[in-house]
Amino acid sequence: MSNTASPVRLHPDNPRYLEFRGQPLVLITASEHYGAVLNRNFDYVRYLNEAADKRMTNSRCFLLFRELEGLPHNPHSPCKPVPADYVAPWKRTGPGYAPDGFPRFNLDEWDDAYFTRLHDYLTEAARRGIVVELTLFSNAYGSNVWELNPLNIRNNVNGVGDIAWQDYNAMADEALFARQVAYVRKVVHEVNAYDNFYYEICNEPFGDHPGHVGIDQVIAWHDALRAVIRAEESRLPKRHLIFQVPVEAHRMGSELDALADDADVDAMNLHDYQWLYYRGQAFHQLGRFMQKDTKLRGINHLWTACHSANKPLVFDEDNAATNARDEEAWTLHRKRAWTTVCSGGHYDMIDFSIQAGGGEAGTPAAQATIRTWLRHLSTFIHSVDFVHTTPLEGFCARQPKDTWVSTLANQGWEYVLYVADAREVDAPGAGQPITWELAFTLPEGQYAARYYSPVSGEYAGGETKLEGGNVVLPLEPFLQDVVLHIWAE
Numbered sequence: 001m002s003n004t005a006s007p008v009r010l011h012p013d014n015p016r017y018l019e020f021r022g023q024p025l026v027l028i029t030a031s032e033h034y035g036a037v038l039n040r041n042f043d044y045v046r047y048l049n050e051a052a053d054k055r056m057t058n059s060r061c062f063l064l065f066r067e068l069e070g071l072p073h074n075p076h077s078p079c080k081p082v083p084a085d086y087v088a089p090w091k092r093t094g095p096g097y098a099p100d101g102f103p104r105f106n107l108d109e110w111d112d113a114y115f116t117r118l119h120d121y122l123t124e125a126a127r128r129g130i131v132v133e134l135t136l137f138s139n140a141y142g143s144n145v146w147e148l149n150p151l152n153i154r155n156n157v158n159g160v161g162d163i164a165w166q167d168y169n170a171m172a173d174e175a176l177f178a179r180q181v182a183y184v185r186k187v188v189h190e191v192n193a194y195d196n197f198y199y200e201i202c203n204e205p206f207g208d209h210p211g212h213v214g215i216d217q218v219i220a221w222h223d224a225l226r227a228v229i230r231a232e233e234s235r236l237p238k239r240h241l242i243f244q245v246p247v248e249a250h251r252m253g254s255e256l257d258a259l260a261d262d263a264d265v266d267a268m269n270l271h272d273y274q275w276l277y278y279r280g281q282a283f284h285q286l287g288r289f290m291q292k293d294t295k296l297r298g299i300n301h302l303w304t305a306c307h308s309a310n311k312p313l314v315f316d317e318d319n320a321a322t323n324a325r326d327e328e329a330w331t332l333h334r335k336r337a338w339t340t341v342c343s344g345g346h347y348d349m350i351d352f353s354i355q356a357g358g359g360e361a362g363t364p365a366a367q368a369t370i371r372t373w374l375r376h377l378s379t380f381i382h383s384v385d386f387v388h389t390t391p392l393e394g395f396c397a398r399q400p401k402d403t404w405v406s407t408l409a410n411q412g413w414e415y416v417l418y419v420a421d422a423r424e425v426d427a428p429g430a431g432q433p434i435t436w437e438l439a440f441t442l443p444e445g446q447y448a449a450r451y452y453s454p455v456s457g458e459y460a461g462g463e464t465k466l467e468g469g470n471v472v473l474p475l476e477p478f479l480q481d482v483v484l485h486i487w488a489e
Contacts (some may be wrong), residue, residue: 005195007240008131010266014387016344017310020131021195024387027058027131027314027346027379028337033355034062034135034306035078039115040085042078042147042356044121050361054130054371056379059130060316060348061121062203063187064089065138066148067146073103073290075321078356085356086380087114089183098155105157106215126196133243134191135315136184136225138203140165151179166212169205170221177221188232198241200269200316201225218247226264231434234326239415241266245316245371246276255276260309268309269316271420278305278334285480287320292332295320296339296404299433303343304393314346322350325363328425331369335481338454339372341381342406342418344391376457380483385414398439400475402429405438412443414486421446444468451476460484 009026011017018025029051036044036059051059062079065291066088074335081087091111093101125132140146142262146165147154163173171177191197192216201222207215226242233239244265246254253275254356259268260278270276272287283302287293299315306313333349340347352365353359362371388410395407395417404422409415419437423430447466450459464473466486475482 002144002287007195007238009197009241010311011387015310016034016307017387018131018419021129024382025057025131026341026381026386027312027348028341028374028376028381029056029060029348030054030331030333030351030366031056031059031348031372032360033074033077033079033352034060034065034276035081035356036061037089037114037121038062038064039078039081039356040065040117041081042407043187043360045124047132047354047360048124048128050367050371054367054375055382056374057131057378058133058346058348059133060133060200062135062138064136064150065203065303066145068144068148074352076348076355077352077452078354081356087111087117089186090156093157095157095294096253099147105155105156107150107160115396118187118190118323122191122194122197126194130196133200134187134197135200135203136168136187137180137201139206140168151176164212166206166209169202170207170217171224172213172217174377177224180225183340184225184228185232188229188406189236192233192236192238192240195238199229199265199478200243200245203247204243204271205247206249207247215247215249215254222247226312226362230264243267243269243314245269245271246274250273253282256306256309256437260306260311263287265311267312267314268306269314272315272320273318275317276302278302278307281305286315287318287336289319290321290323292329292425293325293424294332294424296406296420297317298403299336299339300343300391300393303340303345303465304391305392307344307391313344314348315340316348318347318349322352325353326330327369329367330366330373331431332425332452333370334373334377337377338402338418338481338483339406339420341377342391342408344389344408347487372457376454379457380452381416384408384416384485385410389414389416396438396440398437398472400434400436402427403434412445415442415484415486417476417484417486418481419475419484421479428482431480433479435473435475435478437472439470441470441485442466442468442486448489449473449486452485454481454483465489
């Protein structure tokens with residue numbers, strides 16, 4: 001970690017992307033389930049070694065959350081430590097015991113062990129060139145999860161947090177909000193020297209539960225905490241980016257416009273389940289929770305439309321099929337990842353093969369498939385001058401039936417066409433060989449083209465010479481997806 005290095009920032013030539021240590025950056029990862037710091041049993045060095053080997057550029061890290069073990073779709077994850085392995089910002093001094101059987105937290109005493117882990121995690125990530133999303137808060141989701149939180153009155157000796165879980169992400173309780181602010185200030189001062197992170201205020205914030213805080217109150221809470229970060233960093237050496245996810249009306253939809261238009265919000269995060277509205281246009285869910293939905297057209301359409309926001313749009317958690325942990329699910333995520341990146345976005349999925357207690361590098365099957373495939377994506381896109389590209393919808397005049405083509409173009413100079421089987425996994429013929437041709441128009445000039453395999457990470461065959469104008473290019477039979485890379489000579 002360099003104390004003098006400038007933090008990751010928006011790229012000066014194209015603020016939809018990032019610049020890190022002088023190089024343009026796309027965030028790409030299949031990350032652990034966010035418990036690297038808060039789970040004492042998680043070997044983050046092993047995890048980061050594997051992430052670096054696979055050219056993962058990003059990792060998402062929850063700083064104050066604890067989930068329930070035993071849920072049927074995902075019984076275990078690094079974010080579900082047993083009580084003895086849970087590390088929080090505050091010491092467990094008692095008197096008295098929390099419902100998990102361990103001493104209650106004292107919100108007046110910071111736990112040095114927690115901040116030591118946080119420092120070491122950021123240091124190890126920095127050594128490997130991995131940018132970390134530090135997520136300060138999360139939705140509580142339900143009373144059973146809220147009862148695990150140190151800021152719940154049952155878990156602390158300070159009498160703080162006598163509220164319903166639906167009101168946690170707001171300023172409804174003055175004493176609770178004061179503790180949230182103190183925690184944010186503490187984190188900001190602890191981590192300011194690092195160059196390899198940005199903040200996310202809150203994971204999946206909801207509002208408008210009947211009888212509880214509304215969306216406007218949750219948004220105001222975000223604004224207040226963002227102001228705390230800005231104020232604290234104004235007195236510190238470094239300024240870091242702040243990403244936000246749009247606040248939802250209890251999973252009934254949310255507006256991207258406010259985040260797109262707010263100059264104080266550096267980037268926008270979204271998750272697959274969200275119903276979104278942008279500039280008056282509705283965008284349906286990009287996938288039902290863990291239901292193996294493909295939805296390539298929707299992904300491409302949303303990112304292409306949001307190009308006008310002129311800031312990064314990050315697929316911050318793609319959970320379409322992560323529970324399955326099989327090749328069909330991982331192939332689905334490979335296609336969604338390439339579609340996102342070739343539509344001008346950034347991509348993060350959870351790799352549930354990564355577990356604490358020895359499984360921090362994932363399973364051999366995940367390493368050989370989705371993790372290697374994402375390495376190919378990261379290697380490929382970082383070999384392209386993506387900073388000067390724009391996503392183009394409808395670039396192809398003709399393409400094989402049942403495919404979708406996502407195109408990044410620097411008109412007249414470079415083109416990346418990602419061609420994928422867009423059928424849902426249970427559709428007739430899905431996954432069978434595809435062939436035919438691509439037809440599109442290039443500006444006047446001389447070009448070369450080659451096909452690239454997202455599975456092997458290699459170019460296939462020699463170069464094809466192209467002339468500007470109307471181009472018809474045959475496609476050799478392929479399974480699931482192929483990339484056409486075109487550049488000017």
